[in-house]
Amino acid sequence: MSRLTVDDLKRIKDQQKATFTLREGGSRVKVTVHMGTCGIAAGARKVMEALLDEINKSNVSDVAVTTSGCAGLCSKEPMATVELLNAAPVKYGSLNEEKMRKIFQDHILNGHPVEEYALVVGSETAY
Amino acid sequence: METYRTSVMLCGGTGCIAGGSLKLKKALDEEIKRRDLQKEVNVVLTGCNGFCAEGPVMTVYPDDIFYEKVTVADVPVIVEEHFIKGRPVGRLMYKEPVKKQTIPLMREIPFFSLQVLRALRNKGLIDAEKIDEYIARDGYQAAAKALTEMTSEQVVNEIKASGLRGRGGAGFPTGMKWEFCSKVKGEQKYILCNGDEGDPGAFMDRSVMEADPHVVLEGMIIGAKAIGANKGFIYVRAEYPLAVHRLQLAIAQAKEYGLLGNNIFGTGFNLDIEIYLGAGAFVCGEETALMRSLEGKRGMPRPRPPFPAVKGLWDCPTVLNNVETYANIPQIILNGADWYKTLGTEKSTGTKVFALSGAISNIGLIEVPMGIPLRKIIFDIGGGVPKGRKFKAVQLGGPSGGCIPEHLLDTPVTYEDIVQTGAIVGSGGMVVMNDLNCMVSVAKFFLEFTAEESCGKCPPCRVGTTLMLDLLTKITEGKGLETDIELLQDMSLDIIATSLCGLGQTAPNPVLTTIKYFRDEYESHIKEKWCKTGVCKELCTFYIDEEKCKACGACKRVCPQSAVAGEKKVAHRIDQSKCIQCRSCYEACKFDSVKIGPRSMRETVENITDQSALRDKMIETLAGKEE
Numbered sequence: 001m002s003r004l005t006v007d008d009l010k011r012i013k014d015q016q017k018a019t020f021t022l023r024e025g026g027s028r029v030k031v032t033v034h035m036g037t038c039g040i041a042a043g044a045r046k047v048m049e050a051l052l053d054e055i056n057k058s059n060v061s062d063v064a065v066t067t068s069g070c071a072g073l074c075s076k077e078p079m080a081t082v083e084l085l086n087a088a089p090v091k092y093g094s095l096n097e098e099k100m101r102k103i104f105q106d107h108i109l110n111g112h113p114v115e116e117y118a119l120v121v122g123s124e125t126a127y
Numbered sequence: 128m129e130t131y132r133t134s135v136m137l138c139g140g141t142g143c144i145a146g147g148s149l150k151l152k153k154a155l156d157e158e159i160k161r162r163d164l165q166k167e168v169n170v171v172l173t174g175c176n177g178f179c180a181e182g183p184v185m186t187v188y189p190d191d192i193f194y195e196k197v198t199v200a201d202v203p204v205i206v207e208e209h210f211i212k213g214r215p216v217g218r219l220m221y222k223e224p225v226k227k228q229t230i231p232l233m234r235e236i237p238f239f240s241l242q243v244l245r246a247l248r249n250k251g252l253i254d255a256e257k258i259d260e261y262i263a264r265d266g267y268q269a270a271a272k273a274l275t276e277m278t279s280e281q282v283v284n285e286i287k288a289s290g291l292r293g294r295g296g297a298g299f300p301t302g303m304k305w306e307f308c309s310k311v312k313g314e315q316k317y318i319l320c321n322g323d324e325g326d327p328g329a330f331m332d333r334s335v336m337e338a339d340p341h342v343v344l345e346g347m348i349i350g351a352k353a354i355g356a357n358k359g360f361i362y363v364r365a366e367y368p369l370a371v372h373r374l375q376l377a378i379a380q381a382k383e384y385g386l387l388g389n390n391i392f393g394t395g396f397n398l399d400i401e402i403y404l405g406a407g408a409f410v411c412g413e414e415t416a417l418m419r420s421l422e423g424k425r426g427m428p429r430p431r432p433p434f435p436a437v438k439g440l441w442d443c444p445t446v447l448n449n450v451e452t453y454a455n456i457p458q459i460i461l462n463g464a465d466w467y468k469t470l471g472t473e474k475s476t477g478t479k480v481f482a483l484s485g486a487i488s489n490i491g492l493i494e495v496p497m498g499i500p501l502r503k504i505i506f507d508i509g510g511g512v513p514k515g516r517k518f519k520a521v522q523l524g525g526p527s528g529g530c531i532p533e534h535l536l537d538t539p540v541t542y543e544d545i546v547q548t549g550a551i552v553g554s555g556g557m558v559v560m561n562d563l564n565c566m567v568s569v570a571k572f573f574l575e576f577t578a579e580e581s582c583g584k585c586p587p588c589r590v591g592t593t594l595m596l597d598l599l600t601k602i603t604e605g606k607g608l609e610t611d612i613e614l615l616q617d618m619s620l621d622i623i624a625t626s627l628c629g630l631g632q633t634a635p636n637p638v639l640t641t642i643k644y645f646r647d648e649y650e651s652h653i654k655e656k657w658c659k660t661g662v663c664k665e666l667c668t669f670y671i672d673e674e675k676c677k678a679c680g681a682c683k684r685v686c687p688q689s690a691v692a693g694e695k696k697v698a699h700r701i702d703q704s705k706c707i708q709c710r711s712c713y714e715a716c717k718f719d720s721v722k723i724g725p726r727s728m729r730e731t732v733e734n735i736t737d738q739s740a741l742r743d744k745m746i747e748t749l750a751g752k753e754e
Contacts, residue, residue, distance in 0.1 A: 003385030006271045006392060009262055016263030018130040022189045023252055025234075030189075035212050048132075052167060056130050064189040065132035065167075067213030 036070025174338020
C-alpha cells in the first residue's frame with residue numbers, strides 16, 4: 001500500500017460506511033426477514049441472500065437487516081417486513097428472490113411500496 | 128466490500144480474554160460457518176468494552192443486544208435463535224440487580240447509558256487490529272488537519288484553549304506543557320507517551336491501548352507537530368502484553384500507510400514511534416525516572432528544574448503525556464476547543480476515564496464528564512455496593528491518593544474539589560470499600576506498596592515510608608501507642624515536604640486521609656485493642672450473640688477450623704481456642720448474630736462458655752437425682 005493522502009482517508013471511510021452505520025445504529029430502513037422453521041422451509045434463506053446481494057451491489061449503507069421468528073402466517077412464507085424511518089411497516093408475503101429484488105429497488109431504495117406483493121400495512125405489537 | 132447484516136462485537140480486552148473470549152470467537156466462527164452464515168454474520172474482536180465484571184461480553188448490531196457471561200456452550204443457541212430466527216436469548220442478557228429486570232439493549236443499561244465517550248469513543252465499535260476501521264471512525268483526520276492546515280502554534284493554542292489537563296494524575300495543563308517545549312530551541316526533540324500504568328486497581332490506559340491503539344499514535348503525531356519532534360517513544364510496562372502487541376501492529380500499519388515515517392501526508396513532516404518496554408517499577412511512571420529508564424539507566428527521578436520540556440530524554444527538549452491525554456487530542460483538533468469545553472467544569476474540562484473496582488457491583492471501565500458527583504459514579508453507574516453491604520469509603524488516585532468517606536460523596540469529580548478532600552483524581556483508579564474494610568489496614572496496604580516501590584534515592588521517601596509502615600504494622604498488631612497518630616501525621620508532612628518526586632510527595636496521602644476521616648478506627652485499635660471490622664486478627668474476638676442466633680448452621684458450615692459448636696435449635700458457640708479470626712462466620716451469618724468484640728473479650732467469652740457448661744452439668748446432676 002502506498003503512502004496515504006488526505007483523500008485516501010475519506011475513501012477508506014466511505015468503504016466502511018455501511019458496516020459502521022449498522023454498528024452505530026444510524027440506519028434509515030430496517031428489513032426483517034421472517035426466519036421461523038416455516039419461513040426457512042419455504043425459502044427464506046434464498047430471499048435473505050438476494051436481499052444482501054442487492055445491498056452489496058447497490059453500495060447503500062443505511063439498510064439494517066434483521067431476522068425474526070415465524071410471523072404466524074405460515075402459508076404466506078417467506079415473508080419480510082420493510083420499515084422506513086417515520087413510515088408504517090409494510091409486510092410482504094409469498095416472496096422469492098425476484099420479488100425481494102424488486103422490493104429492494106422500489107421500496108427500500110425509492111420509497112414506493114410494492115403493493116402487489118404487500119400483505120398488510122402495520123404490524124402487531126411485539127415485545 | 129462485503130456488508131454483513133449482523134456484526135457481533137465480542138470483547139477482546141484482557142479481562143474478557145481471561146474469561147475465555149478467544150475460545151468464544153473460535154466457537155462462534157465455527158458455528159456461523161456450519162450454519163452457512165459466514166457471509167451474513169461477522170464476529171469482530173474488539174478492545175475492552177468496559178463492563179469487565181460481566182465478561183465475556185458481546186454486543187450484537189444492528190439490534191444493540193448486549194450479552195454477558197457468555198460461554199462456548201451458549202454459542203449454538205445464540206446462532207440458531209438470534210442470528211437465524213431473530214429471537215435474542217433472554218437468559219444471557221443483563222439483569223438489573225435490584226428488580227432483576229432484564230435489559231436487552233446495551234444503550235439502555237445504566238452502566239452504559241450514563242457514560243459519555245470521548246477518549247473511549249471507539250471501544251467495542253472497532254476491530255482494534257484493523258487500521259481501516261479506525262479510519263472509518265474519522266481516524267487520522269485530525270492528524271491530517273494538524274499537518275496540512277495548521278501551524279504548530281495553532282495546534283498548541285487549540286489544546287491550550289480546550290483546557291485539557293494531563294490525565295496521568297497531576298492534572299498539569301497539556302497545552303502549556305506543549306507551549307513550553309515548542310518555544311525551546313533544539314535540533315532534536317522527543318515526544319513520549321506514558322503507558323506505565325502502575326496504580327493498584329487501575330487499567331484505563333491499558334484499555335485505551337488495547338481497544339484503540341491508533342488514537343494514541345494520532346495524538347502523538349499531533350503533539351510532535353506542536354513541539355517539533357521527529358522521534359517518539361511509547362513507554363509501556365511489559366505486564367501489558369496485549370497492549371504491546373496491538374500497539375506494535377498499529378505502528379506497523381501506520382508505517383505501511385505512510386502515517387508514520389518520512390514526509391507524512393506529503394507535508395515534509397517526519398515522525399518515527401518506537402515502543403519501549405518497562406519492567407514494571409512504579410517509580411518509572413514519574414516523568415524524569417521514565418526518561419532515565421528509556422535511556423537504559425536505572426529508573427530514578429532527578430530534581431526539577433530543569434524541566435523535561437527543556438532538558439528531558441538524553442538532555443533534549445521532551446514532552447511526556449499520558450495515554451488517555453493523547454486519546455483526547457484528535458477529538459479536540461477535529462471538533463475544536465469550544466466543543467471540548469462543553470463538558471466538565473471551568474477548570475476541569477472534558478471527560479475522565481475511571482476504573483471501578485473493589486466492593487462495587489459493576490466492576491469495569493467508565494468514562495464520565497468531569498464534575499459529576501462521586502455518588503452518581505458509584506451508585507448509578509457502578510450499581511452500588513453488592514451483597515447488601517454498606518458503603519464505607521472510596522479510594523481515589525491509588526497509592527498517591529486518599530480515602531473519601533460517605534459524607535463527602537456529593538463532591539464533584541474535578542481536580543480542585545477532589546484535592547480539597549485530601550485525595551487526588553489521579554490516573555483514575557477508584558477502589559470502593561465496604562463496611563468489612565479496616566481503614567488502618569487499607570492505609571497499611573498502600574504504604575506497603577509505596578515503601579516497596581520507593582526507588583531509594585532520597586531518604587525522606589526511602590526511610591520515611593518504611594518507618595510509617597512500621598508504625599502502622601505496630602498499630603494493627605495491638606502494640607500502638609496513643610502518640611502514634613500524631614507521629615504518623617508529623618512524619619507524613621515531613622515526607623511530603625522533603626521528598627524528591629511525586630512518589631514520596633504523595634505516599635502519605637492514604638494515611639493522612641484515613642486518619643482525617645476514620646480517626647476513631649485508629650483510636651480503637653490503639654486504646655481498646657479492638658479492630659471493629661475483624662480484619663486485624665490480633666485485635667478482635669468473634670463470638671455469637673446467643674439471643675439472636677437462629678441456629679441455622681451457616682457459620683458452622685463455613686468454619687474451616689470446626690470451631691463452631693451447636694446443632695439445630697441450639698444457639699451456636701465459637702470455641703476461642705480453635706478460632707483463627709478468619710471472619711468466615713461473620714460474613715456467612717444472615718441474622719447479624721456473629722459479633723466482633725475487642726481482643727480482651729476472648730477470656731471473658733471463654734468464661735461464659737465455662738459457666739454455661741457448668742450450668743449444663745448442674746442440670747444433668749439434678750435430673751439424675753430426680754430419677
